[in-house]
Amino acid sequence: MRGRGQPRTLSSSEKVTEAGSAAGQDMRVLVGGVGYRFLRDNALGVYISDSFAGRVSNGVEVEDLGYHPIGFTQNLQDRPTYDRIILVAAIARGREPGTVKAYRWDHELPPAEEIQDRVSESVTGVISLDNLLIVTEAFGAFPEDVWVVEVEPADESWGDGFSPEIQARLPEIEETVWNLTKP
Numbered sequence: 449m450r451g452r453g454q455p456r457t458l459s460s461s462e463k464v465t466e467a468g469s470a471a472g473q474d475m476r477v478l479v480g481g482v483g484y485r486f487l488r489d490n491a492l493g494v495y496i497s498d499s500f501a502g503r504v505s506n507g508v509e510v511e512d513l514g515y516h517p518i519g520f521t522q523n524l525q526d527r528p529t530y531d532r533i534i535l536v537a538a539i540a541r542g543r544e545p546g547t548v549k550a551y552r553w554d555h556e557l558p559p560a561e562e563i564q565d566r567v568s569e570s571v572t573g574v575i576s577l578d579n580l581l582i583v584t585e586a587f588g589a590f591p592e593d594v595w596v597v598e599v600e601p602a603d604e605s606w607g608d609g610f611s612p613e614i615q616a617r618l619p620e621i622e623e624t625v626w627n628l629t630k631p
Contacts, residue, residue, distance in 0.1 A: 474507030475531040477629050480520075482513045482537035482577045489601030489614045492538040493577075496625060507531075508629045517570040517583035524589040532593040534628045536621070537577035538601040538614070545602030546613035550624050553594035557585055595628050597621065 481497030483490045497512040504510055513520055513535070524530075535553075543549075557563060566582045577598065584590050599621060602611035610618070 475631050476528065477508045477532045477534065478530045479504070479508065479510045479534045479536065479625060479629060480513040480580075481511070482535055482575065482580055484514060484575055486606060486608055488603040488605050488607050488609065489538045489599075489611050490604050491608075492599055492601070492610070492614060492621070493536045495610075496536045496622065499622065500625070504629070513580060514575055516573060516575070517580045518567070520580065521584045521587045521589045524584065525587075530591050532595065532628070533591060534595045534597065534625060535577060535580065536597045536599075536625055538599045538604075539577045540601055540604070541598065543600040545600050545611065546617045547600040548597065548617055548621055548624060549599075550595060550597045550628065553581060553585075553590070553596055555585055555590070555594070557582060597624055597628070 479497065479500055481493030481495065483493035483495075485491050485494050494512045494514050497510050500508075500510045563582055563586045566579045567586070569576075570579050570583050577596070581594075581596070599614065599617065602613040609615075
């Protein structure tokens with residue numbers, strides 16, 4: 449368990465200039481979209497993955513993380529280490545729908561019993577940002593520099609397309625994620 453202090457909120461216009469590869473080298477960055485396709489606002493993460501897939505280069509990779517955290521953890525352990533990972537998801541935290549919050553993951557883990565519960569949920573197919581963060585951290589697969597972009601959903605029902613609240617915030621969400629890919 450590594451303590452990093454409290455998460456720091458990042459405005460959509462702020463550039464990240466901390467950490468990264470040696471001068472003159474591109475950082476290896478993974479943008480991971482977490483969520484379920486066709487679950488309205490909860491499809492945000494995979495939408496961002498799809499949207500960024502054709503636009504990234506210079507060490508930035510994109511992955512649809514709409515699969516279980518154990519598989520993602522194993523995949524990370526089989527790859528060269530990333531300098532930064534950015535996870536994007538809609539997640540209900542009781543905020544105003546459409547609220548965008550970007551923060552550096554503090555690598556703090558809950559008690560062992562909750563970790564085991566998250567692993568159990570993960571292997572049964574539950575896809576959630578919290579499961580991904582906790583399971584991947586518990587197995588030590590994250591790099592030091594992990595950022596999370598959370599958006600409060602308004603509509604979590606089955607269907608295609610976003611709620612008006614999320615639709616209106618897409619440019620801000622994309623800009624926030626894009627800024628985080630830069631050294």
